Amino acid sequence: MSELTGKVQTVLGLVDPDQLGHTMTHEHLTMSFECCYFPPPPGDETVAENPFQMQHMHWLRQNPYSCHENLLLQQETGAVRDELLAYRKAGGGTIVENTTTGIDRDLPTLRQLAKDTGVHIIAGAGYYVDCTHTEATKKMSVEKLTDIIVSEVLHGADGTDIRCGVIGEIGTGWPITESEKKVLRATAHAQAQLGCPVIIHPGRNPAAPAEVVRILQEAGGDISKTVMSHLDRTIFDEGELLEFAKLGSYLEYDLFGTEMLNYPYNLEVDMVKLEGYEDKIVVAHDIHTKNRLTKYGGHGYSHILKNIVPKMLMRGISQHQVDKILINNPKHWLTFN
Numbered sequence: 001m002s003e004l005t006g007k008v009q010t011v012l013g014l015v016d017p018d019q020l021g022h023t024m025t026h027e028h029l030t031m032s033f034e035c036c037y038f039p040p041p042p043g044d045e046t047v048a049e050n051p052f053q054m055q056h057m058h059w060l061r062q063n064p065y066s067c068h069e070n071l072l073l074q075q076e077t078g079a080v081r082d083e084l085l086a087y088r089k090a091g092g093g094t095i096v097e098n099t100t101t102g103i104d105r106d107l108p109t110l111r112q113l114a115k116d117t118g119v120h121i122i123a124g125a126g127y128y129v130d131c132t133h134t135e136a137t138k139k140m141s142v143e144k145l146t147d148i149i150v151s152e153v154l155h156g157a158d159g160t161d162i163r164c165g166v167i168g169e170i171g172t173g174w175p176i177t178e179s180e181k182k183v184l185r186a187t188a189h190a191q192a193q194l195g196c197p198v199i200i201h202p203g204r205n206p207a208a209p210a211e212v213v214r215i216l217q218e219a220g221g222d223i224s225k226t227v228m229s230h231l232d233r234t235i236f237d238e239g240e241l242l243e244f245a246k247l248g249s250y251l252e253y254d255l256f257g258t259e260m261l262n263y264p265y266n267l268e269v270d271m272v273k274l275e276g277y278e279d280k281i282v283v284a285h286d287i288h289t290k291n292r293l294t295k296y297g298g299h300g301y302s303h304i305l306k307n308i309v310p311k312m313l314m315r316g317i318s319q320h321q322v323d324k325i326l327i328n329n330p331k332h333w334l335t336f337n
C-alpha cells in the first residue's frame with residue numbers, strides 16, 4: 001500500500017478515479033514524429049514542402065508522414081489548448097498523453113495545458129521504439145531501466161518534479177529488438193513494484209501483441225492492467241483477435257478520426273463489435289500529426305465524443321456499454337493498485 005494506491009496520477013498530482021470522466025486512453029498533445037518520416041511518393045516532393053493549403057489537405061491525409069512540417073505537433077501548443085477547451089465542452093474529462101522518451105516528451109507543457117484547460121492529463125513513462133533509443137539507453141541493464149521508469153512515476157521525469165501516471169506507450173517493432181525486450185522487462189518489473197497502468201505500442205505484425213504479452217508476463221507484469229494499443233491496424237482476422245483478447249489485456253482501438261465514417265451506400269461498414277469484451281475495450285484517436293487538429297481541417301480530440309458515440313448508440317450499443325468504454329474501463333486501468 002502506497003500513497004498512490006486507489007488514486008490516479010495526473011501531471012497536477014493525485015486525483016480520485018471518479019473525477020476522470022470521459023477518457024481518451026491514447027493521445028499526444030506535444031511531440032515529434034520525425035523518427036517515422038517516410039519519403040513522399042515520386043513526383044509529390046513539392047506538395048510535401050508546402051502542405052498546409054486547402055488543395056493539399058487530402059494529400060496530407062493520405063501521406064501524413066511524408067512531410068517534415070506535419071510531424072512537429074510540438075509547434076501547435078496554442079491550437080492544442082483550444083482543442084482541449086473544446087474537448088471539455090464536448091464532455092471530455094481526461095486524456096492519457098502517451099509521449100515517452102524518444103519522441104520529445106514535454107512535461108512542463110503538459111502541466112501548463114492541464115492548468116489552462118481543466119482537462120486531467122496523465123503523462124507516460126518509459127521509452128518509444130528502438131530507432132529512438134540512444135546508444136546509452138541500448139547499453140543500460142534491465143535494472144537501470146527499471147530504476148529510471150520507477151523514478152519517472154515516483155519522483156518526476158526529464159529533470160522535473162512532474163510525475164508520470166502510466167508506463168507507455170512503450171514502443172516495440174517487429175521483430176522485437178533486444179533493446180525493446182529489455183525495456184519491456186523493465187516495464188514489467190516497474191509495474192510489479194508500483195501497481196501501475198501500462199500501455200504498449202506493438203509492431204505491425206499480427207503476432208506482435210501476443211509476443212509482447214508473453215515477454216511482460218514472463219517478467220512479472222500484470223496483463224490485466226495493460227492496454228494493447230493500435231489493434232485496429234495490427235490484427236485484422238476476427239479469430240486471431242478473439243484469441244488475443246483471451247490473454248486478458250485491455251484492447252485499444254485508436255484510429256478513430258481516420259475512418260470512413262459516413263460511407264453513404266452502406267452505413268454499416270464501420271460496425272463496432274463488442275463480442276463480450278465490453279469491460280476490456282478502450283478507445284482514442286492517437287493524434288500525433290498536425291493535420292489531425294481542427295486548425296488544419298482535422299477531426300480533433302472531440303471526434304469520438306461528438307461523432308462516434310452517437311453512431312455506437314445508433315447501432316445498438318447501450319449507453320451503459322458506451323460508459324464502460326469511455327469512463328469505467330479507463331478509470332479501472334488508470335487506478336494504482
Ligand SMILES: CCC(=O)NCCS(=O)(=O)O
Nearest residue numbers: 033103201230233286288
Ligand atoms: C506516436 C504515435 C504512434 O506511435 N502511433 C502509431 C503510429 S503507427 O505505428 O500506427 O504508424
